[in-house]
Amino acid sequence: MLEGTRGQALGEIDTPALILDIAAAERNIRAMADRLIHGAVRLRPHVKTHKCPLLAHKQMAAGAIGMTAAKLGEAEVMIHAGIPEVLVSTPIVGRTKIDRLLALSRHGIVLTVVDDAGAARAISDAAARVGLKIPALVDLDVGQRRTGVLPGEPALALAQQVATMPGLVLVGLQGYEGHLQHVQVRDERELHWRASMKKLTDTADLVRGAGLPLDIVSTGGTGTSTFAVEATGITEIQPGSYVVMDDHYGTVQGVGFEQALFVLTTVVSRTRTTDVIVDAGMKALSNDSGPPRVRGIEGARYTFAGDEHGRIELDGEGSDVRVGDKVLLVPSHCDTTINLHDHYHVVEDDRLVEVWPIEARGHIR
Incomplete structure (x- = not known):
């Protein structure tokens, strides 16, 4: 299965996708x-x-x-x-x-x-x-x-x-x-x-x-x-x-490392003014440490809406979010989220540079 094209813009990557900065x-x-x-x-x-x-x-x-x-x-x-x-x-x-x-x-x-x-x-x-x-x-x-x-x-x-x-x-x-x-x-x-x-x-x-x-x-x-x-x-x-890193570690004082892992998701439905539905649910994000954090939309809050979907509640600037828009999520637990994916979409300057296999994914024995 084609996972992406080198040089592809971040917003063009098919979703849900595990993103590695x-x-x-x-x-x-x-x-x-x-x-x-x-x-x-x-x-x-x-x-x-x-x-x-x-x-x-x-x-x-x-x-x-x-x-x-x-x-x-x-x-x-x-x-x-x-x-x-x-x-x-x-x-x-x-x-x-x-x-x-x-x-x-x-x-x-x-x-x-x-x-x-x-x-x-x-x-x-x-x-x-x-x-x-x-x-x-x-x-x-x-x-x-x-x-x-x-x-x-x-x-x-x-x-x-x-x-x-x-x-x-x-x-x-x-x-x-x-x-x-x-x-x-x-x-x-x-x-x-x-x-x-x-x-x-x-x-x-x-x-x-x-x-x-x-x-x-x-x-x-x-x-x-x-x-x-x-x-x-x-x-x-x-x-x-x-x-x-992950959002759970983001709450810990003095750790000192950057967030490099994200899940890219697409808004697939907006039938209410208060929230949107995205295509990343529990099959794309682990929930053992709580929901992911929404990046780049002030006041937005993610909740799981099933295996394949998430709900993002909007506040303020989120009113401009439309169907087809891409949203970055910060996983709450990196280990268990990575284990849900087959590949990293490796990006630099918001462009895809490589697709790397996660070769030990699922090797739990």
């Missing part, structure tokens, strides 16, 4: 790299947001040491696209996924995380049978209450077990503080972040004190990246949203 995205990539350039903390960006090898390669060119993936399927896309090293930040469990992990490890460096001795042993046994040693990080729960063993002695006990497993190499700890990324007030976010990081770094000290080497202490997202830059005891961070 490439100049803004590249500035964001550079800004994060510059944020870390003089410190000891390295950058391992998370591809769960953009899901696009072309953007991952831009991040690598700016100094990233590798990528992070939420799922093995995303890691497969990245490794086969030439990214040399990927950390899979979700525990890999079950024979099918272990077989995929071992197969992928023959094409690049794939790091895994573990929070259960039995699951770790299953990976180790399978890897040892085929002569592989998989680098592993012990995953800590530093407050999110998702994956991760408890910090302190429980984490040490698991690390000691992993260190004896023939098919694993203990390389570090992971402690992701995802519950803090969108705390709006900067000082409050930093206060809670420091408490979470103390759990992680104290555990790292405990593990090292027991004679186990740890090269990696991995944490961090877009909302806490500012604090992590000068933190002691952290070796790398895993931010993802910073490349494209």
